[in-house]
Amino acid sequence: MEKMTPLFTLRDVGVALNGKRILSALNLEIMKNRATFVMGRSGAGKTTLLRVFNRLNDCFPGCTTTGEVQLHRDHGVVRPYSGDIPLPELRRLVGMVFQHPNVLPMSIGNNIVMPLATVHGVKRADAMDAARQALKEAQLWDEVRDRLDADARTLSGGQQQRLCLARTLAMKPSVLLLDEPTSSLDHKAAKGIEELLETLKGRYTLVVVSHSLDFALRLADDIIVLREGRTHRHLLPRELKGESAAILTELEAMY
């Protein structure tokens, strides 16, 4: 069996917004190249937890993060909240895809090329190559190869979400945070994204917020269940597959 190594370790992590506790006493590990699902009722703090990993909570005035967050890199451990890693590098390593596709108001090609070239200083020709590769990995290339100059907003919702995924993959991230990536899509488009994520599993570390128990049962290696900002349970999906009907009933009651 492959040895599991952590990518992130959280020790006694808490998040407060203007004095209001959103997350408390979180102790957990996100394992490399595994799919970790974060589940729980609306308002439990799932999105806030995702934003701990890339310091996106810092964007909200009055937000404080306490405790220790460790990011394990090949050359050792860095602590993002101690300034061990520049923020642009952290955001590159910790890619995020949101609930609603947030394409940039520009061409399909430039949605990937522009951030690579202007934010990360990649040469345009290299950025074009990276864009092509990422679009293939996001299974969008065949649909857009003849219209890379078209406005990205002319794509369907599912295609826009795959473009957002391609933009994130082009950055060569260590981890992909996916915040309910299918919830704004119709059934067919949602299915397409789920199938795409199945192809990424094992090659990327995935942290997925989802309300779909079926999807979690198919894809998850680990499931973290939050309740009122705390870790309520940490499960392996096999614990849900018949071995513990009581847990399944409890989770189903949340959705």
Ligand SMILES: Nc1ncnc2c1ncn2[C@@H]1O[C@H](COP(=O)(O)OP(=O)(O)OP(=O)(O)O)[C@@H](O)[C@H]1O
């Ligand atoms: N920027 C913010 N300003 C004020 N309150 C916030 C902010 N972000 C989150 N919260 C509050 O923190 C709590 C947790 O929110 P969060 O979005 O993390 O929950 P969630 O589990 O992802 O919910 P949902 O499933 O509905 O998306 C909620 O009470 C929410 O109102």
